[in-house]
Amino acid sequence: MYRLKNLFYFSLICFVLTACNEQAQYNQQTSSKVDTTQFTTNAKHCVYSDDTSQLCKCTAEYALKDSFKLTHIKDQFYRSKTGHLYEKTIATKEVQGQDTLVDVTYFNGYFSQEVDPLTFAPLDGWYSKDKNYVYYYRPVSGAMQISKIDMADSKTFKILAGHYKYAMDKNFFYDETQTIKGFIPNKTNLKTDNKGRIIEMTCNNKTYKLEISK
Structure with a gap:
């Protein structure tokens, strides 16, 4: 009887230690997944x-x-x-x-x-805005990309006629997330085609041709 009692306690201790070890391994795996x-x-x-x-x-x-x-x-x-x-x-x-x-x-x-x-x-097109900021907003693999364009002015920002990746505000012209250097909106002449799409910009003897989607 004494041996049976000791065997029971020994088995119980082994069970508890095994369960604790398994729980620790599970917690470690879960923690790595969260990381x-x-x-x-x-x-x-x-x-x-x-x-x-x-x-x-x-x-x-x-x-x-x-x-x-x-x-x-x-x-x-x-x-x-x-x-x-x-x-x-x-x-x-x-x-x-x-x-x-x-x-x-x-x-x-x-x-x-x-x-x-x-x-x-x-x-x-590939932009969005809220009351504070302008965002580059386009579908990418697995989701929609929403990236703030830091230099853009939300109040005056608009997409150029006939385009999806070109835009402007009171300070800059944009090609996707980048500013088009050397072109000041209030000093730039815009040339359009017979469909009203802007196809070319000129400023201070510089010319910038815009890609036209078919």
Whole structure:
């Protein structure tokens, strides 16, 4: 009887130690998975354990089934409990068990966190703006790219007639995210074709020809 009792306690101790070891391994694996989703973003919309840290602890994306973790703000924008913004988007991805690529709806959090979701509005072409900033806004692999154009003036920014990647504001002309050097809007002459599309700019004896999409 004494041996049986000791055997029982020995088995119980082995079981507890094994379970603890398995839990520790699981926690370590989970922690490493979380680390892969960390990315640098704007601090003012996120919660940090260290005020000097620039590393956002928020998840980079959520699956559609995890929508209950997010709060809908407006249109395609959602916010997590930490205040991080996510955009509901559709991307073509590989799915386990599927032979072909399929469209997957998910919440992407990898974009400029300075977006104001209440006033954000896409423009014709590869741009958008809100009450504060202008953004380069175009589809890329897996999501929509939303990158703030720091030098752009939101109040006067507009896309050039007949184009999707050329734009201007009171200070600059833009080719996608880059300014077109040497061309000042109020000193530049614009030449259009018979369809009203701007095809050429001239300023101070400089000429810039714009690509025309067919």
